[in-house]
Amino acid sequence: MTTETERELRTSPEIGGMGHSVKRKEDPRFIRGAGEYIDDVNLPGQLWMDIVRSPYAHATIKGIDASEALKIPGVLAVITGADLEKAGLHWMPTLAGDKQMVLPTHTVMYQSQEVAAVVATTKYIAADGVAAVFVDYEPLQVVTDPFKALLPDAPILRPDRAADKQTNHIWHWESGDAAKADAALEAAEVRISEDIYIPRIHVASIETCGCVADWDAVRGQLTLHMTSQAPHAIRTVLALVSGLPEQNIRVKTHDIGGGFGGKVPVYPGYVLAVVASLTVGKPVKWIEDRSENLQADSFARDYHIHAEMGATKDGKITGLKVKTVADHGYTDAAADPSKFPAGLFNVITGSYDFDNAFVEVDGVYTNKPPGGVAYRCSFRVTEAVHAIERMVDILAHQIGKDPAQLRMENFIQKDQFPYKTPTGWEYDSGDYGPALQKAMDMIDYDGLRKEQIEKRARGELMGIGISSFTEIVGAGPSKDFDIIGIKMFDSCEIRVHPTGKVIARIGVQSQGQGHETTFAQIIAEELGFPVQDIKIEYGDTDTAPYGLGTYASRSTPVAGAATAMASRKILDKARKLAAHLLEASEDDLDWEPGKFSVKGSPDRFKTIQEIAFAAYTNHPQGMEAGLEAVDYYDPPNLTFPFGSYICVVDIDKGTGQVHVRRFVAVDDCGNIINPMIVDGQIHGGLTMGLAPSLYEQITYDDLGNNLAGTFMDYLVPTAMETPAWEVAKTVTPSPHHPFGAKGVGESATVGAPPAIANAVVDALWHLGVRNIDIPITPQKVWAILHENGIS
């Protein structure tokens, strides 16, 4: 481990390679309002589409009458499920191998489900058309509770499935050794168990989803401008579903106003816009409203976890057993790798060294929109981290040991890496103790504990919470990781032009992460071209190499690695060119970023720009002209970023309000490309960790009505609720990644919630509180205080 300041910079600020806080190349357009988001794309002759949605969570459609809508001047078409059924397009496959309605033909399955699409000349007329479509519904029994969905008398929500699957149970998945975990728990001196619910939440990127579908009948070309984190996979799915030849489908993403996992799936609206464009022969735009976004797009979490942990009386963890019911809504549209229906949830043994663990998850259908996409988290890691970090904290409190001390005593030690977990993962590298110690030093942990004792004596409620998480990102190695069969490699293509300027295209996709800057820095580090001479492109399937896109913190671990490997291919050729130009043998050359020189004669050198020019003007006989390379990188393993967070809360005894007084985050994401951008990612991730801890939750009443379907009820934190985050790093490089990076976009969202929940429980433990499910609202805390006569 080194501290962030100790790492040596290999390049000058002018080159701006790794470790430089290069200001972002994408920002000049954004700060002027000159970004091009999906709703800024307007094509000649463009029409608008708006969607009729169901007010019921479960109902039979007895009829749809569009006649009044079609009388409105400017309304051109109303598309229903019956129309799609004729073309076999009323259902579409999900990424998880289930199927999803584009439009229903008989039954609606959740409130706000798409029922019909109206195409009109303006967005206002399209909305008028939606209001004039009459749908006759007959309500059916609604199932919102996944446990009730599993009861024998529950209505079967998906009668369309095979005869042997007439149940609301979707799948069972397990990992680890049940017998060994049971034996460990039986033998444990201390045994704790807890029910922990991780609520349904929504990513709520400030830009909603949308598209402009543009069918050109003359050329047989479909261009789909859309908000997608995975444009190449979308193109392939479109080709398979529509039968259009893949080379005649172009997906363009433009600038994306936040993704966080919510822009991975294919929503019915995209397909409907394509169908509408095919039908009317003109470009069709669909942009969802915020309320549509919060009520109908895929959701995250919704895990009902029962966890049991065994330990010695001194607090050495000996075993863990976890049983989880996962509410997937009416279809399994999760965006997990094919072999992992519960994502990477079995990383639940966390940062701790013990031998026995067993995890099982059952997926269940309910009358809710699809669940199981990420919320800035790598495939169910947040659920896993919350459970293990809560359990470790409960264990510490139960045996009366300081939670920091208990963690230190159970951490996997530095010399145990690569470390095999009892559920089958091999952690690449880690050094957990120093990260926790650094956080404790920054926040004055011992001082806070003294303050807490004094305050408790005065009746004041203050808590300190720790989370020492291990992330699992960078999916992934092709032997285990694919989505709909496409392996989870990623790619980079680099072209060096004669004047020494570079264009590089990547298979991943920025939704705000700053790829145009950081990927240029990777090439600058590897080849020595100044970062300002390197242009990064992505998000156009006609030009970018194939890749699986950006989610699960995979850009840097996978496409970043591809970028380094493509750079190294170019460097190999550059070395040959330099040897030719310098009339020296390749072995006689020294490389530093930006130039080759002859060993022992540093004044005899050729810059990378001179070499680039020679690649087109003076290359040796027998060598191909040009200087370019492409790499498809198949990572040998995932990467395992980690960190330790400490949170201090004060609780208002009168209102139950939790105030986050301080929050220190020490992250270790391996080697860092751009420290400024990494800090920004951590700030944002922490805020998306705070959000579900204290504020955000999508709830439903018994009739399946969404009770948090607008920003009036779904409480995205403002600057007022968000604390001034204090961040720091340790640096433990990944041993298998080409430049030792691990990925960081989601660590903080994963790590923050248990630190906050642990702090609140720490403040209330003496009242008999063991767990409060997030979001920890004033109502929940006030009820506890009220029961205990505290005000």
Next chain:
Amino acid sequence: MTTQHISVTVNGEAHEADVEPRLLLVHFLRDSLGLTGTHVGCDTSNCGACTVHVDGESAKSCTMLAVQANGHEVKTIEGLADGATLHPLQQAFWDQHGLQCGFCTPGMIMQAAWLLKQNDDPSEGEIREGISGNLCRCTGYVNIVKAIQQAAGTLNASESAPVLAAATVDGQEVSAEPAAAG
């Protein structure tokens, strides 16, 4: 469809139009005038992505009808820079990494510009309260607060020093040194 004639000055330019009475100001700006820097992020006036200035006052343009802007002056993010010279807030958001996806940024900058007109030396708490009608999902607000502090310093310094050198070239790393405060 009934329409109403309006005259609106936007970023110093006079515009005449016949609009439906129900047309929202934000849609007039985006769809009629092509000023797509002003964004729409919600339908309940919570997110502030659509924030513009109307007669110098901060306004959420999704919560105003275009006809209400008749006879008034509107300024959008496109009108904030002085030609090639960025407004100190634009420069500061770039310098301080006060944006990531950039979608909330125009509204956030317009709100911050109004805030600094009300209070040229706001505390951190005043800044946080001042932008609490604008949601950002990416940055965690830390660097937005820093950017507004930097811009406050630049604007205050420029009042005493008439010329502020602002070498700004697209895509080029320029000096991140803010002018000294006060």
